[in-house]
Amino acid sequence: MKGLLIKDIFQKKPLNNEITIKGWIRTKRESKNFCFTEVNDGSCMKNLQVIIDDNLDNYNDIIPLITTGASIEISGNIVESPGQKQSIELHATKVKVIGTAPADDYVLQKKRHTFEYLRTIAHLRPRTNTFGAIARVRNAMSYAIHKFFQERNFIYVQTPIITSSDCEGAGEMFQVTTLPMENIPINDKKIDYSKDFFSKKASLTVSGQLEGETYACALGNIYTFGPTFRAEHSNTTRHLAEFWMIEPEMAFCDINENMDTAEEFLKYILTYVLENCPEDMDFFNTRIDNTIINNLQNIIKDKFIRIKYTEAIEELTKSKVDFEFPVKWGIDLQSEHEKFLTENVYKKPVIITDYPKEIKAFYMKMNDDNKTVRAMDVLVPRLGEIIGGSEREDNEKKLINRIKEMNLNPDDYWWYLELRKFGSIPHSGFGLGFERLIQFITGMQNIRDVIPFPRAFKSIDF
RNA sequence: GCUCCUAUAGCAUAGUGGUAGUGUUCCUGGUUGUUACCCAGUGUGGCGUAUGUUCGAAUCAUACUAGGAGCGCCA
Incomplete structure (x- = not known):
């Protein structure tokens, strides 16, 4: 992954510079002619707030695709944010949805989940x-x-x-063996480890x-x-x-x-x-x-x-x-x-x-x-x-x-x-x-x- | 291996015998500055599985399965 990380953007605050970020949508707040969305790329805890307005050519096409979990590439200008909860924000000039995340089956929605539940979706919990x-x-x-x-x-x-x-x-140790489990070689009523891969009993450390x-x-x-x-x-x-x-x-x-x-x-x-x-x-x-x-x-x-x-x-x-x-x-x-x-x-x-x-x-x-x-x-x-x-x-x-x-x-x-x-x-x-x-x-x-x-x-x- | 607890819509929960509510997510509409946005509205389950008790069972019993907490063992 090349280009600026969100972590670096918050540190360096490259105001009024055109930058490009890549990440995943965490949340979206929509108004009539524009929308706020927050993007996370894993480089830090913080999301970068992005403002997308309907001046964009493809605005009506992309807004429905911007859902929690979708991957996205956004270019735009970093500006100071008038909002209270973040110092800077990105005003998008170009938005490309890379991978959609259909909201009706993407289980990781913008809400609190229990750790027990997250354990059952270990591939998404990161x-x-x-x-x-x-x-x-x-x-x-x-x-x-x-x-x-x-x-x-x-x-x-x-x-x-x-x-x-x-x-x-x-x-207790996990045994490591290549002996066929359905037909274990026996010699003198004991397992014949001389036939095993290492020719003796082996285990994980x-x-x-x-x-x-x-x-x-x-x-x-x-x-x-x-x-x-x-x-x-x-x-x-x-x-x-x-x-x-x-x-x-x-x-x-x-x-x-x-x-x-x-x-x-x-x-x-x-x-x-x-x-x-x-x-x-x-x-x-x-x-x-x-x-x-x-x-x-x-x-x-x-x-x-x-x-x-x-x-x-x-x-x-x-x-x-x-x-x-x-x-x-x-x-x-x-x-x-x-x-x-x-x-x-x-x-x-x-x-x-x-x-x-x-x-x-x-x-x-x-x-x-x-x-x-x-x-x-x-x-x-x-x-x-x-x-x-x-x-x-x-x-x-x-x-x-x-x-x-x-x-x-x-x-x-x-x-x-x-x-x-x-x-x-x-x-x-x-x-x-x-x-x-x-x-x-x-x-x-x-x-x-x-x-x-x-x-x-x-x-x-x- | 032992003890205890839990199992209800996508997720989180209420409901201790008379055929299920709430929050949230999703969806629809509205909103030029939001930030767990807000406002309005629609939809979703038959209550882990099986057997039993009962006129009737998420609600009681038993078994199984899954998850959790504690103990033992240790890092």
Whole structure:
């Protein structure tokens, strides 16, 4: 698409210049001899108001075709607008309807639609204000993520999407196979994977962390940013079967530096979006959640709370609140506990560290107490866990012990263990769900509305 | 996987036993400056699907389907 964007027109205000725009009609207000219409080209939230009057040769032909959703090319002069709601407007000298949108079956009319309904028309919902704003914010965040890491000399690493390690322990996996489902080869009553494409069982990745560690143990600091797949039957407003995850892994880095990076990272992204998407953020603040901008500003300003798991348990016990899941040392923190800490006790993000080893993954570094591991979860109000990370166990013998304790087979992790055998280093990293971060920033309630085409349990319509 | 809620015209909703209203969109007419434009008017559904209870069912019951919220799992 060449030519001026509506975003640029509002910025540069090229008064009394002949310009051409291309976009889609959002609304039309008709009078006897002229009509107002508003055009949006996706470059910004704002529509450009266009005045079309009956001096145009083809006025009577085009007016019936100018309906909500029609695509259009308009040339004309930018002038100051006498109206209150916009600074400038376009007086059309030439109007060409490119694609019509018959109003009797174009379902996306100029009115409010529920998000539930818009989910059933995922191919049209990017044409709405909300989903346009989400797309632009999502784009800005993607850029900011790379910018943050690149400015700090992190190397961007692409870890595989198809993986053979079905024992990463991060969740149920989608199997990848070319075996014929109607005639699966059997050998000794078991599926004969030697006949499969990779000649062993393969799945979609649930995390690039283990592969990421290999590059961190060679290049220093690295990060990944790519799709991740979980075949869990999760049915919530914050789970997807296909989502995007950011996973930095840092060499010569302990749990404290890990927390510093996580906090700095979150604040950087929030700041970037507030500075670069003010119009879209205003929209979210007005229409979705009128506390969102204020909250984000406070989060940027304040230091995150950092407490150990044991202190969190004490805090919850002290509260005397009657939780559905009773609190005692050793339990995994439930949503209600996390929400209580972030929303009632501290009213800001909380980083909890040093969890009991029993409730965390095998690769997390054991503390000297032999009871807790150097895990860290960043919890935020409203959403709960947004980041999960840890310092990694860098001692080969301890790691083998942990693998065995979890009833896993060390042979499956031979290359991962060799990172500890040859030039082992303290290293740390974390995983951050991209869509959850978008929810956090925009205030959107359902994660299915912050990804263009959501995939979830029993749901893949587009 | 568990619990709860919902299902009425294109969209959003009212209607708790006697054969459906309202808003909005669309459409028609009017309006030289509107901006969720305004004013007037026309049209649209038989109430998710199935079975049952009843003289009679959007309205009660059961099942199924779809959607939503919460929980668990996690990012």
